Amino acid sequence: MPPLLQTAPDERRSTVEFVTAPEPTGARVRLRPEIAALPPYRQGRPAPADGYKLSSNENPFAPLPSVARVVAEAANEINRYPDATALALRERLAERFGVTADEVLVGAGSVALLAQFILAAASPGDEVVYSWRSFEAYPGLVTVAGATSVTVPNRADHGHDLDAMAAAITDRTRVIIVCSPNNPTGVVVTAAEFEAFMARVPADRLVLLDEAYIEFVQGAGADLAVDGRTLIGRYPNLVVLRTFSKAYGLAGLRVGYAIGPVELLDAARATAIPLGVTAAAASAAIASLEPAAESELLERVAAIAERRDRVHAALAEQGWPVPRAHSNFVWLPAGEATIEVAERLFDAGLVTRPFAGDGIRISVGEEESVQILLTILSELVPGSQETGSR
Numbered sequence: 001m002p003p004l005l006q007t008a009p010d011e012r013r014s015t016v017e018f019v020t021a022p023e024p025t026g027a028r029v030r031l032r033p034e035i036a037a038l039p040p041y042r043q044g045r046p047a048p049a050d051g052y053k054l055s056s057n058e059n060p061f062a063p064l065p066s067v068a069r070v071v072a073e074a075a076n077e078i079n080r081y082p083d084a085t086a087l088a089l090r091e092r093l094a095e096r097f098g099v100t101a102d103e104v105l106v107g108a109g110s111v112a113l114l115a116q117f118i119l120a121a122a123s124p125g126d127e128v129v130y131s132w133r134s135f136e137a138y139p140g141l142v143t144v145a146g147a148t149s150v151t152v153p154n155r156a157d158h159g160h161d162l163d164a165m166a167a168a169i170t171d172r173t174r175v176i177i178v179c180s181p182n183n184p185t186g187v188v189v190t191a192a193e194f195e196a197f198m199a200r201v202p203a204d205r206l207v208l209l210d211e212a213y214i215e216f217v218q219g220a221g222a223d224l225a226v227d228g229r230t231l232i233g234r235y236p237n238l239v240v241l242r243t244f245s246k247a248y249g250l251a252g253l254r255v256g257y258a259i260g261p262v263e264l265l266d267a268a269r270a271t272a273i274p275l276g277v278t279a280a281a282a283s284a285a286i287a288s289l290e291p292a293a294e295s296e297l298l299e300r301v302a303a304i305a306e307r308r309d310r311v312h313a314a315l316a317e318q319g320w321p322v323p324r325a326h327s328n329f330v331w332l333p334a335g336e337a338t339i340e341v342a343e344r345l346f347d348a349g350l351v352t353r354p355f356a357g358d359g360i361r362i363s364v365g366e367e368e369s370v371q372i373l374l375t376i377l378s379e380l381v382p383g384s385q386e387t388g389s390r
């Protein structure tokens, strides 16, 4: 890499004082090799002007005016640091879940909380077990902690293989992550599966139940799904993670929460970068829990879930082997045709999240995007002459 402001030798003696960087030695700054090897973060492509962004599982509805108002009001106090523990929000959540405020930890999105818990429990040489394919953030968070990922393949139905996950636990395992509904496949873990799993996990290993999409678990089969809320207080090693990013539409403000035993939350608090949750984010979350606001938000969630079920049914009808989704996205197992199908969708104005060779995660977005999606995909059904694969 050329040094900054490198100058030719004779220029150095000119009357202008140049700031010269040290001579290049060919040496590179010593970084942790596993960090240097991580792929650089690339956010999905922006949607074209008249297209739809269906790549980040965002809520397609605009913020509620009541929520936007408290965010605007918070702007008048941005010269001050926020309350370090977001006590007011923790108290609201504690009331709702029937726990004390000390059993609630708030973070800058539940991704930040995931990072904090992994850092609190796993060091170099330790293992973190999770299903794969699952949330893209898990591998990086484990690597950053210096720990080792142990991935267990999803079952053929795209759900977690909890038996195999329990069997993958070794002396070195410190954390097991269960994601329900699973991102990107949308499949839920059932309550029965989860309880049988917990019975096999040693009580001194941390289990993180990532429920980023729990509010979308409705419709057929929802009654069988695990619900962290019913498990609170039952296990000394279980932490439930939820977020305001998806159902509550606050992805841009960064606020999520964890519920679990106090000593586990204290450990995660110790690994946090302080003051990550802004006052605007905490106020917006509280405003979203106001009864009138929340019922409107949950109506939107129901509308998205209904839209998802329509998309799922139509794709199944077309012949796509789509798993039953309980999230605000559907999983299209396009296999070898993944990139080709994603490109066709992109050309039609739909930005999706393809995982090459595997499948495409398609967020349930604006109603107007649905017909475009179904029309394009009807032309690309596996086995049709278009893709030829599968």
Ligand SMILES: *Cc1c(COP(=O)(O)O)cnc(C)c1O
Pocket: 057, 108, 109, 110, 111, 112, 135, 179, 183, 210, 212, 242, 243, 244, 245, 246, 251, 254, 255, 256
């Ligand atoms: C979106 C998501 C989260 C949380 O995201 P934040 O915006 O950081 O709260 C956590 N887990 C999964 C699986 C997700 O998809």
